Each structure stands twice: as structure tokens, then as C-alpha cells.
Amino acid sequence: MSTVVLKGVEKVYEGGVKAVHDFNLTVADKEFVVFVGPSGCGKSTTLRMIAGLEEISGGELYIDDKLMNDVSPKDRDIAMVFQNYALYPHMTVFENMAFGLELRKFPKEEIKQRVEEAAKILELTEYLDRKPKALSGGQRQRVAVGRAIVRKPKVFLFDEPLSNLDAKLRVQTRTQISKLHKMLGATMIYVTHDQVEAMTMADRIVVMKSGFVQQIDTPLNLYNKPNNKFVAGFIGSPAMNFIDGNLYQNGGLHFKDKSGKLDLNLPDMVAAKLQTRVGQDLTMGIRPEDIYDVRFSQRAGFVSKSKLTLDVVEPMGNEIFLYLALPAAANAVATAAAEDQVVARIDSRDIPETGEDLELAFDTTKAHFFEKAAEEKLIV
Amino acid sequence: METAELNPKTIRPNGVSTNGRAVKAAAVKNPRDVSPAAKVWIYIVLTLFSLFAIFPILQVFTISLRPGDKLLSTNLELIPDGATLDAYVTLFTARPFLKWMFNSVLVSLIVTFFSVGLASTAGYAFSRYKFYGRDSGMILLIATQMFPVTMLLLPLFIMLIKLGVYDSYIGLIIAYTATALPFCIWQMKGFYDTIPRSLEESARIDGCSEVQTFWKIVFPLAQPALVITALFSFMTAWSEYLVAAVLVQDQSLFTLPMGLKGFQSDLEVSWGLYSAGAMLVSLPVVILFIALSRYLVSGLTLGSVKE
Numbered sequence: 001m002s003t004v005v006l007k008g009v010e011k012v013y014e015g016g017v018k019a020v021h022d023f024n025l026t027v028a029d030k031e032f033v034v035f036v037g038p039s040g041c042g043k044s045t046t047l048r049m050i051a052g053l054e055e056i057s058g059g060e061l062y063i064d065d066k067l068m069n070d071v072s073p074k075d076r077d078i079a080m081v082f083q084n085y086a087l088y089p090h091m092t093v094f095e096n097m098a099f100g101l102e103l104r105k106f107p108k109e110e111i112k113q114r115v116e117e118a119a120k121i122l123e124l125t126e127y128l129d130r131k132p133k134a135l136s137g138g139q140r141q142r143v144a145v146g147r148a149i150v151r152k153p154k155v156f157l158f159d160e161p162l163s164n165l166d167a168k169l170r171v172q173t174r175t176q177i178s179k180l181h182k183m184l185g186a187t188m189i190y191v192t193h194d195q196v197e198a199m200t201m202a203d204r205i206v207v208m209k210s211g212f213v214q215q216i217d218t219p220l221n222l223y224n225k226p227n228n229k230f231v232a233g234f235i236g237s238p239a240m241n242f243i244d245g246n247l248y249q250n251g252g253l254h255f256k257d258k259s260g261k262l263d264l265n266l267p268d269m270v271a272a273k274l275q276t277r278v279g280q281d282l283t284m285g286i287r288p289e290d291i292y293d294v295r296f297s298q299r300a301g302f303v304s305k306s307k308l309t310l311d312v313v314e315p316m317g318n319e320i321f322l323y324l325a326l327p328a329a330a331n332a333v334a335t336a337a338a339e340d341q342v343v344a345r346i347d348s349r350d351i352p353e354t355g356e357d358l359e360l361a362f363d364t365t366k367a368h369f370f371e372k373a374a375e376e377k378l379i380v
Numbered sequence: 381m382e383t384a385e386l387n388p389k390t391i392r393p394n395g396v397s398t399n400g401r402a403v404k405a406a407a408v409k410n411p412r413d414v415s416p417a418a419k420v421w422i423y424i425v426l427t428l429f430s431l432f433a434i435f436p437i438l439q440v441f442t443i444s445l446r447p448g449d450k451l452l453s454t455n456l457e458l459i460p461d462g463a464t465l466d467a468y469v470t471l472f473t474a475r476p477f478l479k480w481m482f483n484s485v486l487v488s489l490i491v492t493f494f495s496v497g498l499a500s501t502a503g504y505a506f507s508r509y510k511f512y513g514r515d516s517g518m519i520l521l522i523a524t525q526m527f528p529v530t531m532l533l534l535p536l537f538i539m540l541i542k543l544g545v546y547d548s549y550i551g552l553i554i555a556y557t558a559t560a561l562p563f564c565i566w567q568m569k570g571f572y573d574t575i576p577r578s579l580e581e582s583a584r585i586d587g588c589s590e591v592q593t594f595w596k597i598v599f600p601l602a603q604p605a606l607v608i609t610a611l612f613s614f615m616t617a618w619s620e621y622l623v624a625a626v627l628v629q630d631q632s633l634f635t636l637p638m639g640l641k642g643f644q645s646d647l648e649v650s651w652g653l654y655s656a657g658a659m660l661v662s663l664p665v666v667i668l669f670i671a672l673s674r675y676l677v678s679g680l681t682l683g684s685v686k687e
Contacts, residue, residue: 053581074587086578090600103587147586 001029002064002154002187004050010058011045011211019045021211023059027155027189032181035191036198037208037234044159046208047191051080051157064154074103076155079148083160085140087132093119093143094128100151118146121180138169145177149184158190162197174201195235199223207231229370232285238321240285241342244372247278255284255364261327264304266364274369285368288321288345293352294361304364310356311341320348324358437662444468444655452651467656477657479632480639485664487549487635488617491556495564495613496606498557503568504594508577518569521562529559533626540627547629555623560613567612571605572598607675611668618665636661 004027011020020042027033035043048054050061052073061068068076079100088096094115101111119125122142132140141161148156158177162170178201181188192198198205199219207214207222207230215227219235226232232240245257253271255264264284266274294305312323322344344360352358414422438458445463446453453460471477505511506518536555537546545551575598583593599606621637628634634642640657643650 051581051585053584073581073584074589078585080582080585082578082582084576084578086576086582088579088583088597099583100586103592147582151586 003027003029003062004155004187004189005062005065006046006050006059007062008059009046009049009056009061011042011049011054012057019211020049023213025206025213025216027187030185030187032178032188032190032201032203033206034198034202034204035189035206035208036193036195037214039193040210041208042211043191043193043206043208047080047157047159047189050155050189051078052076077153078155078157079151079153080157080159081144081148081161083163085132085144085164087140087143087147089132092129092131093124093135093146096132096143097146097150100147104151114150114152115146118150121149121183122146137165138173141165141173145180149180154187156186156188158188160192161190162192163194170197177201196237199235205235207234209234226368229283229285232368232370236287238288238343238345240287240368241291242370243284243286243326243342244281245284246281247274249278253278255282255367255369257326259327262306262308264306264362264364266304266367270364270367270369277369281372283370283372285370286342286362286364287366288343290363290366291342291344292361292363293322293344293346293350294359295350304362305359306362307357307359308342310352310354310358313351313354315348315351318348320346320351322346322352322358324360440655440658443651444659446652448652467652468660471653471656471660475639475653476631476634477639477660480634480636481660483549483633484618484635484637484661487552487556488614490549490553491560491617492610492614494553494557495560495616496610499561499564499568499609499613500599500602500606501594502561502565503570504572504598506565506569507572508580518566521565524562529622533623536623537626546627547633549633551627552617552624552633552635555627556617556620557613559623560616564609564613567609568602568605571602575601603675607672611672614668615665619661 004025006023006025009020009023010018012018023042023046025033035046037043045054049056050063052068052071056069063076063078088099091099097115097118098111101114106114115128116125119128122145124139124142124146127135127139127143132143135143141164144161161177162173165173174197177190181201190197190201199222202219204216204218205222206216209230215222215231217225222231222235226235229242233242243255243257243262245255245262247266248254248256251265252268253266253274255266256262308324308326310322311325314321314323324342324344326340326342442456442458442460444467445465446460447462447464447466450460450462455461506514540546540551540554543551543554545554579597579601580593583597584590588596619637620635621641624635624638625641628638636657640654640661643654643657
């Protein structure tokens with residue numbers, strides 16, 4: 001059993017800058033939790049507080065029900081993999097992995113056995129005598145992981161371990177770490193700014209922004225039921241489209257953007273939950289895959305059509321991203337700002353031409369609506 | 381209307397980054413690609429400066445080999461007519477050259493020991509810990525370097541007398557260590573600043589105490605800086621004359637520079653002995669440099685972290 005509990009954990013730096021606000025989380029035994037958020041959101045700081053590398057300014061941290069606030073890193077029984085690997089350059093791969101065990105006075109035989117076992121899992125056996133500088137980036141990263149697993153700690157901490165690897169290796173190593181998690185049955189906390197890593201690896205994801213936890217949930221729940229506009233925009237690629245506008249009644253409930261030219265009718269199911277919001281300024285969120293070219297789509301369901309001008313085409317191979325200009329308000333100056341466009345993700349069977357006016361279907365059954373003010377989510 | 385293919389802004393295929401990288405690589409110029417004319421100039425300048433540096437040493441070497449009657453000759457031959465090792469023999473037999481050397485070695489080694497010991501730990505504290513007076517401390521250390529040593533002589537003299545260590549090894553060692561330390565501390569601090577902190581953090585999670593982290597991780601990595609610090613403090617003590625001349629009266633405590641100065645008397649200068657002595661004084665330093673140069677490698681932390 002290795003659980004990690006954070007109760008109201010806070011970090012205040014000298015000078016009063018508050019980096020982490022009231023962080024509450026219970027990481028269950030064998031759970032894989034990912035902290036994700038843009039840089040400066042406090043995710044690494046929180047991880048470093050769990051590791052003991054950063055003092056906890058407020059709140060309580062428990063590992064296995066023991067209060068850890070003032071326990072030194074070496075006595076917390078944790079292992080950490082750093083973004084820059086942090087291998088000891090003057091030691092061989094073997095010595096790097098054995099270092100933690102030697103300090104803990106393990107018998108020589110056991111050290112050898114554990115290091116060799118880890119090396120086998122990580123395919124490092126033939127490199128045990130090398131110094132880190134004679135290894136490739138991917139190998140160094142595996143040594144860093146090996147150094148953590150030989151210790152068999154209660155909790156593994158990963159601080160953006162893949163961000164220095166190239167794209168292909170990153171995907172490979174990502175799956176390796178997921179496999180390792182299953183194999184070791186260990187509790188892991190993983191920090192990344194990459195929402196794809198978070199979505200693919202995590203049992204649960206903690207989304208953070210400016211030191212505040214935005215939402216803690218499973219990957220799919222985050223995707224389908226984001227708490228607020230930030231989470232909705234952060235999870236998913238390309239990001240969810242946000243269109244400012246308001247609701248009005250005309251036979252059924254309609255959503256009209258600022259220009260008044262984009263007019264979408266809403267299904268009853270959605271309308272029922274928005275009745276009280278008629279006339280208020282709102283933000284509609286709709287994912288790129290829920291907007292499609294009517295000519296090619298056979299998708300059923302409640303759709304609302306509108307004509308938009310195509311700005312940019314990005315062919316990805318298996319699919320195409322279309323960047324479409326929202327109709328400008330009568331008195332507005334044309335800009336290239338992201339809020340004035342929507343992204344649609346369509347099949348790659350046909351590449352429309354830029355400048356073309358496309359008729360698009362908005363699947364408003366999948367749309368989300370957010371309050372303008374506090375950017376809170378309203379309905380599913 | 382423009383077609384998508386003609387306007388590169390409308391279609392953004394994947395792989396922009398690879399293109400970007402290729403362009404960058406082509407733009408980097410190999411620094412060794414210089415025109416032959418430039419090469420000639422480079423060699424002319426280098427040769428001139430090398431001659432400037434080497435000439436005095438060769439001159440001293442030649443004089444040390446000259447027989448007594450040709451000392452002031454302007455002949456530029458490297459091995460003079462009637463070359464003799466008399467001066468060297470005299471140094472060891474008729475003069476207390478070995479005693480001076482012993483004194484110099486003793487004082488220099490002890491100064492080196494304390495400078496390295498204190499600078500390596502003080503530099504670490506300045507680099508890693510936040511404490512009251514850290515920044516002002518660093519500035520004070522540099523400020524001490526702004527005073528010429530002649531200005532410090534009198535206070536040093538008075539202080540050492542009051543401490544009762546005037547005219548002793550200890551007095552000299554204190555004076556030299558104090559002179560060498562500020563630079564050494566800055567040097568070490570600067571080097572520690574380049575060692576990534578994550579190595580120490582990793583060590584602390586692996587189970588090191590703070591002292592163990594320093595000994596097992598930081599100290600071995602600081603090797604190049606330690607070697608420079610050691611060389612610098614050794615040289616500070618080895619070739620120093622002025623401070624020694626003021627702080628030491630007892631002839632049995634004379635260091636090499638003081639001994640050599642003794643060859644200049646009011647009536648004559650024993651240039652032969654002086655030159656032979658000078659050659660011998662520089663020898664240990666040259667040997668030290670050669671012996672330690674292999675530790676002066678940069679990039680020791682190569683491969684440990686990726687920034």
C-alpha cells in the first residue's frame with residue numbers, strides 16, 4: 001500500500017508569490033496520476049513538494065498515512081525521474097543505478113541482482129559499464145528510470161521525463177512507462193505540459209492553472225465533461241472552439257454569435273438546461289470533430305448548418321484541419337485572432353480550397369456552454 | 381483566386397520543423413574555413429607573440445650557462461661558447477638553495493591545501509545557500525582584490541606581530557592564503573553555478589545527506605575548478621617576493637624568490653647564479669602544470685543532464 005494524500009497544500013515563495021493554492025488530492029495505491037497544465041501553473045512545484053525538494057508552506061502531505069511535511073527527501077521512500085535525467089556524470093550506468101542502494105547499505109549481492117534485473121527490463125544490460133556521456137538521449141532517460149526502479153520506492157515521481165526526447169522516442173517511452181506502471185504495480189505521479197501524455201497515461205488527471213487545481217478526473221471525463229472553459233480548451237487537440245454570443249427564442253432556442261450571422265438552433269435536450277440563460281452573454285464551446293462539411297458527412301444527429309469562409313487548410317494525412325473565419329461584426333476590424341475563427345476536423349477525402357464558402361454542420365448536441373464571467377461550465 | 385498550392389501560407393504540411401532545422405544547419409559556418417591569406421596573418425601574429433613570450437626565458441637560460449666572464453655579452457646563441465653548469469653547481473653546494481626550495485615547497489603546499497579546502501566549501505555555500513550577507517559577502521571578497529598588495533603590507537605586518545606569528549612559516553601561510561582566497565572562492569562559486577542542481581536533488585532523493593551530496597557528487601565534478609584553484613594558490617605563494625620580504629627576517633625561513641634576490645648586492649649582481657636559480661624555480665611549476673593539465677578538462681558534466 002502506498003497512498004499519497006495532499007490536504008490544502010500551498011506554496012508561497014519569498015516575496016509573497018503564491019505558486020500553489022489549496023491543493024487537495026488523494027492518490028490511491030497503484031494509481032497513475034498526471035499533473036498537467038501550462039508552464040508556471042504550479043504542477044512541478046507541487047511534485048517537488050511531494051519529493052521534499054521544496055518546502056511546503058501550508059497544508060499537509062501524507063505518504064502512507066505518515067505526515068511528511070518536515071521529512072527529508074531521503075526518508076520519504078520516493079524516487080524521482082528528472083526532466084534533464086540528472087545522471088551522475090562521473091559514474092557508470094551501473095554505479096548510477098546502484099548509488100541509492102549503496103547509500104542505504106544494501107548487501108553487494110542484492111545490489112548487483114537488482115541493477116541487473118532493472119537493466120534487463122530497460123534493455124540497458126550491455127551499457128552498464130558506460131558513462132552517461134556515451135549514451136543516447138533515450139538510453140540516458142532509461143537509466144534515469146532504472147535508477148528509480150531499483151530502489152522499489154513507495155512512490156515514483158516523474159517531472160516531465162519525456163520532454164527532451166524526440167517525437168518518436170517520446171511515444172515509445174510513453175508506452176514503456178505505462179507498461180512499467182502495470183508491471184511494478186507502483187503508485188506514480190507524473191508531471192507534464194503535454195495533454196496527449198496526460199490523456200494516454202493517466203488513471204486520473206489533475207489540470208492546473210496559475211496555481212489552482214481546475215479539475216481532477218479521469219481522462220475521458222475531462223474530455224467530455226470539462227468543469228470550465230480552461231479545461232475544455234486545454235484538453236484535446238486541436239483545441240475546442242469557443243464562440244462568444246447569446247441565446248434567443250425563435251420557435252426553438254437559438255445561439256447567435258456577436259455578428260449575428262452565425263445562427264445555430266439547439267436541440268431540446270440542450271435547450272431545456274439553458275432556458276434561464278436567454279439574453280445572457282455566453283461562450284459556446286464545440287470540438288473540431290463536431291463540425292463537419294455537409295457535403296461529405298453522413299453523420300446523423302441534431303445538426304445546425306452555417307456558411308463560413310475557409311482561411312487555412314492543414315492536411316494531416318488521415319484527416320484535415322480547416323480554419324474558418326467567423327463572420328465579422330458589422331463594425332469590427334478584420335483580425336487574425338484565434339477567437340475569430342473556428343477549427344473543423346474532417347476526413348481527408350476531399351481538400352476544399354481556401355477562400356471557398358463552405359456549408360458546415362455544427363453538431364450542437366455535443367456543444368458546451370460556458371458562463372462569460374467566471375468561465376464556469378453550464379451544461380453538458 | 382489563388383490556389384492553395386501557390387500560397388505557402390495556406391497549406392502547412394507537417395515537417396516545418398525539419399525544414400527549419402535544415403536551414404539552420406547550413407547557415408552555421410565552420411570556424412576553420414578561413415582564406416589562405418587570413419591564415420598567413422594568423423600565423424604571423426601568433427609567431428610574434430610566441431617570440432615575445434619565449435625570448436626572456438631563452439635569454440635567462442643562456443645566461444645561466446655562460447661562463448663567469450661572458451655574462452653581459454649580447455651574443456644571442458642559445459648554448460654559449462664554453463657553456464658550463466658551474467652556476468647550478470654553486471647554487472646547490474655553496475648556497476642554501478635547497479633550504480629555500482624546501483621553504484617554498486612547504487609554504488606553497490600548505491597554502492594550496494587551505495585555499496582549496498576553504499574555497500571549495502565557501503564557494504559551494506555562496507553558490508547554493510541563501511543566507512544573510514551572501515551578496516555583500518561576495519562583493520566584499522572582490523573588493524579586497526582592488527587594493528594593491530603594497531597597501532596591505534603595513535596592516536598585515538602589524539597584525540601578524542600582534543598575533544605573534546611574525547617571522548614564521550605560519551605568518552607567511554596566513555598572509556598568502558588570505559591573498560589567494562577571494563579569487564579562489566569566486567572561481568569555485570562560478571564553477572558550482574554551472575553544475576545543475578538537479579544532480580544534487582537527485583542525490584538527496586537517492587539517500588544522500590547534504591554533506592554526502594557535496595562529497596560524493598559535487599566535489600568530484602568540480603575537479604577542473606579545483607585544479608585551477610590549486611594551481612593559482614600554489615603560484616601565489618611560490619613566486620611571491622614582496623610580502624615575504626616584509627614578513628620574514630630569519631634567513632632560514634627564506635623562500636626561493638627571497639633567496640634569489642639575495643644574489644643582488646650593493647656591489648654586484650651574480651647574474652649567473654640568478655639565472656640558474658630562476659630556471660630551477662620555474663621547473664616545478666612547469667612540471668605541476670603538465671601533470672595537472674589532464675584534469676583541466678571541461679565538459680565533465682557532459683551527458684549527465686539535458687537542458
